Amino acid sequence: MQNTKQYSQRKLKKIKKMLPASMSSKEFEEVLSRLRNVFQFDLNICVATMRKRVNVSLWRCAVISSPKEVSENCRRVFLVYLDAVDTLFRKTLIPICKETLPKKGVKAIKNWYFLEAVQNTNSALQLVEQCYINQVTPNMTDTFEAAICKESKLSVYHDFEQDILVGLKELLSLAVDIVATIVRKEQQKIDFKPKQDEIDTFGATKACQNACQFIEEFRHRSLVCLDGRNLDRFFLCLGTRLYYNTIEHFKDYQYNPTGAMLLVQDAKLYQSTVNEFHIEKINELFLTLVERAN
Numbered sequence: 001m002q003n004t005k006q007y008s009q010r011k012l013k014k015i016k017k018m019l020p021a022s023m024s025s026k027e028f029e030e031v032l033s034r035l036r037n038v039f040q041f042d043l044n045i046c047v048a049t050m051r052k053r054v055n056v057s058l059w060r061c062a063v064i065s066s067p068k069e070v071s072e073n074c075r076r077v078f079l080v081y082l083d084a085v086d087t088l089f090r091k092t093l094i095p096i097c098k099e100t101l102p103k104k105g106v107k108a109i110k111n112w113y114f115l116e117a118v119q120n121t122n123s124a125l126q127l128v129e130q131c132y133i134n135q136v137t138p139n140m141t142d143t144f145e146a147a148i149c150k151e152s153k154l155s156v157y158h159d160f161e162q163d164i165l166v167g168l169k170e171l172l173s174l175a176v177d178i179v180a181t182i183v184r185k186e187q188q189k190i191d192f193k194p195k196q197d198e199i200d201t202f203g204a205t206k207a208c209q210n211a212c213q214f215i216e217e218f219r220h221r222s223l224v225c226l227d228g229r230n231l232d233r234f235f236l237c238l239g240t241r242l243y244y245n246t247i248e249h250f251k252d253y254q255y256n257p258t259g260a261m262l263l264v265q266d267a268k269l270y271q272s273t274v275n276e277f278h279i280e281k282i283n284e285l286f287l288t289l290v291e292r293a294n
Helices: 002-016 025-064 070-098 113-139 143-186 206-225 228-251 257-277 280-293
Strands: none
Touching: 025 070, 025 113, 070 113, 070 143, 113 143, 113 206, 143 206, 143 228, 206 228, 206 257, 228 257, 228 280, 257 280
C-alpha cells in the first residue's frame, strides 16, 4: 500500500509544478498545456493504478490478516487510498483548475478545466465508494472499526462537497457576469428604437443572440460534467439570477413600437434557451418575462 501512496505523491508533485507563484501570460498558457496532458493521460492512469493497487492490498488484508486484525487493516488501507484521492483531487487539482477561470468583465470562458476537474473528481469518488461497498464493508467484522471507517469517509466526502460547491458558486457568478457583460457591451440604445427601414430581419437583437449562445454553451458544458441534484440546483440558481438580471437590463432602455416587438423577440429567445435547463420554476419565470414584454 505504501507504493500506492508514493505513486500518488509523485503525480501530485508533477501537478503542483504547474502553478507558478506569479504567472505571466506565457506561463499561464504552459499551465493550460500541461493540464490538457493531465486530463488526457496522467490522471486516468494515476486513478486506475491506485485502484488496482488498493484492490491487491485489500485482498492481502483479507487473506493474510488474523481474524482480529482484518477489520483494522482494511480500514487503514482504505484510508490511505482515500487520503491519496483527497490530496490529488481536492487539495491540488481543483484549486489549480479554479485558477484557470477568467476574471470578471470578460465575454467568454476559453478554458473549462474546473468543470473537467469536478467531473474527474466525481468519477474518482465513485471508484472510492465502489471499493468501500464491495471490498471494505464485507471484511468489516468489527463494528467499532467499521464505524470509524465510515465516519472518516463521510468527513472527506463532506470536505469535497464543500470545496466543489464553493468553486461552482464562483463559476455560476462568473457565467452570470459574462452574460451581463455581453449585453452591456453589445446592446445599443438604438436596438429598441429602430426606424422601420433599418430592420433587415425581424428577430432577436444581436446582443441577445450572443448572450443566449454563451448560455447554451455553458449549459452543455455543465451537463457533461455535473449530474443529479447538483445539476438541478446549479441550473435553478443560474436561471433565477439570469431572470432578474434580464428584467433589470430591459428597464434600462426606451422602446418605440417596433422596438417593443423586438423586445418580445429577445424575451422569447431567452425563454427558449433557459427552457433547456428543464427546471419548472425557471420555465415559469421566463414565461412571465415574455408576458411582461408583451
